[in-house]
Amino acid sequence: MNIVECTDVNKTYQQGQVQIVALKDVSFCIETGAFVALAGPSGSGKTTLLNLIGGLDSADSGDITVDGNPFGQMSQSQLAKLRLYMVGFVFQAYNLIPVRSAAENVEFVMLLQRIPVSERKQRARAILDEVGLGGKYDRRPAQLSGGQQQRVAVARAIVSNPSIVLADEPTANLDSKTGKGLLEIMKKMNLEKQITFIFSTHDKMVMDYARRLILLQDGRLADDRVK
Amino acid sequence: MTIDVKMAWRNIWRNPRRSILTISAIAFSSLLLVFMLSFQFGSYETMINTSVKIHIGHLQVQADEYLDKKTIGLVVPNPAAVAAVLETIPQVEAYTFRGQTFSLVSSKQRTCGAVVTGIDPRREAQVSRLKKLVRQGRFLSEKDRAQALIGKLLARNLRLGLGDELTVLGQARDGSIAATVVTIKGIYSSSIDEFDRSAIQIPLKTFQTVYAMNDAVHEVVIIAKSLSDVAGIKRSIESKLLALENQKPLRTLDWQELMPGLRQGIEMDLISGMIFYFLLILVVAFSILNTFLMAIFERTKEFGVMMAIGTTPGRLTKVLLIESMTLTVIGIISGILLGSMMTLYFQSRGIDFSGASDLLSQFGISGRMYPKLTMLSAISGPMAVWAITFLAALYPALKVRRMRPVDAMRAV
Numbered sequence: 242m243n244i245v246e247c248t249d250v251n252k253t254y255q256q257g258q259v260q261i262v263a264l265k266d267v268s269f270c271i272e273t274g275a276f277v278a279l280a281g282p283s284g285s286g287k288t289t290l291l292n293l294i295g296g297l298d299s300a301d302s303g304d305i306t307v308d309g310n311p312f313g314q315m316s317q318s319q320l321a322k323l324r325l326y327m328v329g330f331v332f333q334a335y336n337l338i339p340v341r342s343a344a345e346n347v348e349f350v351m352l353l354q355r356i357p358v359s360e361r362k363q364r365a366r367a368i369l370d371e372v373g374l375g376g377k378y379d380r381r382p383a384q385l386s387g388g389q390q391q392r393v394a395v396a397r398a399i400v401s402n403p404s405i406v407l408a409d410e411p412t413a414n415l416d417s418k419t420g421k422g423l424l425e426i427m428k429k430m431n432l433e434k435q436i437t438f439i440f441s442t443h444d445k446m447v448m449d450y451a452r453r454l455i456l457l458q459d460g461r462l463a464d465d466r467v468k
Numbered sequence: 469m470t471i472d473v474k475m476a477w478r479n480i481w482r483n484p485r486r487s488i489l490t491i492s493a494i495a496f497s498s499l500l501l502v503f504m505l506s507f508q509f510g511s512y513e514t515m516i517n518t519s520v521k522i523h524i525g526h527l528q529v530q531a532d533e534y535l536d537k538k539t540i541g542l543v544v545p546n547p548a549a550v551a552a553v554l555e556t557i558p559q560v561e562a563y564t565f566r567g568q569t570f571s572l573v574s575s576k577q578r579t580c581g582a583v584v585t586g587i588d589p590r591r592e593a594q595v596s597r598l599k600k601l602v603r604q605g606r607f608l609s610e611k612d613r614a615q616a617l618i619g620k621l622l623a624r625n626l627r628l629g630l631g632d633e634l635t636v637l638g639q640a641r642d643g644s645i646a647a648t649v650v651t652i653k654g655i656y657s658s659s660i661d662e663f664d665r666s667a668i669q670i671p672l673k674t675f676q677t678v679y680a681m682n683d684a685v686h687e688v689v690i691i692a693k694s695l696s697d698v699a700g701i702k703r704s705i706e707s708k709l710l711a712l713e714n715q716k717p718l719r720t721l722d723w724q725e726l727m728p729g730l731r732q733g734i735e736m737d738l739i740s741g742m743i744f745y746f747l748l749i750l751v752v753a754f755s756i757l758n759t760f761l762m763a764i765f766e767r768t769k770e771f772g773v774m775m776a777i778g779t780t781p782g783r784l785t786k787v788l789l790i791e792s793m794t795l796t797v798i799g800i801i802s803g804i805l806l807g808s809m810m811t812l813y814f815q816s817r818g819i820d821f822s823g824a825s826d827l828l829s830q831f832g833i834s835g836r837m838y839p840k841l842t843m844l845s846a847i848s849g850p851m852a853v854w855a856i857t858f859l860a861a862l863y864p865a866l867k868v869r870r871m872r873p874v875d876a877m878r879a880v
């Protein structure tokens with residue numbers, strides 16, 4: 242069973258007079274439960290591809306299907322609903338809500354899902370404990386280090402048991418030890434909860450963690466291998 | 469729903485200073501509108517009541533066309549029958565009869581034209597303020613026959629004082645000459661110069677004899693228990709008068725028909741007021757639009773993140789609208805409360821209006837003015853503020869709807 246299917250996906254950005262081809266005829270499938278690294282040099286289209294798979298942006302042509310939902314026919318609000326229940330995001334730049342505490346950031350998704358407050362609190366704390374942030378529930382993002390913020394972001398992405406987590410260079414701003422810790426957490430979630438992970442990186446160490454490696458080069462699929 | 473409300477409430481208190489400023493702006497404009505509208509309504513009521521109480525009355529029954537022609541022959545021939553009708557209407561506070569015609573009045577030194585009015589002293593005192601306006605001498609009594617009241621300005625023009633004799637010369641209803649001599653018993657001064665310059669009052673009985681009126685009168689003047697009863701009374705009189713047998717039709721006129729100038733004055737004043745209120749509300753709307761746009765602009769990235777983790781654009785719009793409407797409603801309610809309190813305070817104390825405007829002085833207002841708080845004056849201004857603020861808030865909230873998560877997240 243494939244959770245993600247991309248067929249002939251193209252994406253071009255218009256920058257003034259110049260057209261920048263970010264993705265060119267990209268096709269691939271990802272099976273449920275996969276742990277995939279998306280590699281490639283800077284500017285190769287990794288972020289663009291993850292955004293498309295998450296429905297944050299729309300492709301110029303080609304089809305993207307997540308868990309059987311073809312994006313081409315879905316409205317912004319249907320895409321938002323799909324993300325709410327199926328997709329977790331971890332962004333390169335953490336992207337936590339600045340005015341909410343760590344626990345509240347994690348709770349937010351469950352709030353949208355109308356999970357009762359007591360369960361919400363308990364689950365948020367449990368997941369923060371799991372990513373090693375026990376006791377820091379009430380800190381605002383500004384009061385946390387980069388690595389801690391990224392772990393809050395991971396906790397937020399996985400707390401509602403999505404089918405898939407899209408992580409854009411989750412370790413890029415972290416030292417290798419912290420990065421490794423984060424990857425261990427992701428791997429554990431992958432194995433324990435069958436959550437599919439797709440993460441972009443240009444870090445060799447991170448690629449080694451993946452069981453499958455998709456390589457992008459100038460917006461094209463350059464290599465795809467399973468280890 | 470409750471989640472959205474909670475989210476909106478939190479957002480409001482993220483920037484307490486801005487929220488409080490916004491609320492204050494809305495509250496202040498609402499307060500101003502409540503007070504100014506109440507003040508306008510109060511001043512209209514004062515103007516109406518002043519004119520009404522001095523001589524016009526709330527309503528009059530006259531012969532058809534008398535209002536335009538003022539001919540002595542256009543009379544209410546059977547005032548007793550009209551009185552019988554009025555006695556059956558509970559909202560009628562008081563009524564009186566008057567005869568009225570234009571004549572020459574002469575003192576020893578001078579002659580001029582004046583409106584000679586025959587009044588029923590006892591009834592007149594219940595209907596008009598004339599008795600209270602007598603500044604020198606006394607009001608007419610029921611026994612008086614050859615006595616008269618005179619306006620202060622007319623008395624001055626004719627060089628007349630109390631006890632002096634005045635010759636009245638005019639034409640009676642039957643075409644004969646009407647002439648009599650009366651003694652000045654009282655001199656009155658209303659604040660309406662026009663009135664003080666042009667009229668003398670003599671007992672109705674004398675008037676009817678001198679002008680060959682028999683029992684007829686020209687005006688039946690009616691005071692209602694309250695201004696709002698006028699329309700109802702008018703309808704009852706009209707329906708009941710129809711039942712009376714009259715060779716010539718009688719008309720029932722309300723104060724607006726009796727004094728078209730006052731009505732026009734009020735309309736003009738209302739319109740100029742509306743223009744001012746509209747501008748006030750517009751200024752508020754723009755400052756609020758600015759605030760809301762700012763609030764959204766600085767949160768664009770956050771909206772992007774929220775959409776990325778599953779918030780629908782519709783929900784963001786909803787939260788933003790709840791947010792702005794909460795600010796508006798808090799502002800409006802406090803504005804209504806404060807404005808009403810302020811209005812009630814001045815309603816009991818009055819506001820000094822020594823240097824009154826033209827319109828006001830023309831209708832006899834030169835002293836204290838009393839705003840009048842009504843449901844209409846308390847609600848209509850703030851409701852307009854609410855409607856305009858809603859529109860101002862709608863634009864930025866709908867702008868969010870069109871945001872795409874990637875673009876929003878890229879914002880700083």
Ligand SMILES: Nc1ncnc2c1ncn2[C@@H]1O[C@H](COP(=O)(O)OP(=O)(O)OP(=O)(O)O)[C@@H](O)[C@H]1O
Pocket residue numbers: 254255256261262263281282283284285286287288289290
């Ligand atoms: N909003 C945009 N407007 C114009 N060009 C863009 C935009 N976003 C990305 N691009 C261009 O599209 C190409 C792919 O960008 P993308 O961000 O997907 O690369 P990436 O692989 O994530 O790079 P990095 O490793 O540096 O994050 C690049 O050439 C980039 O300059």
Ligand SMILES: [Mg+2]
Pocket residue numbers: 287288289333409
């Ligand atoms: Mg990138």
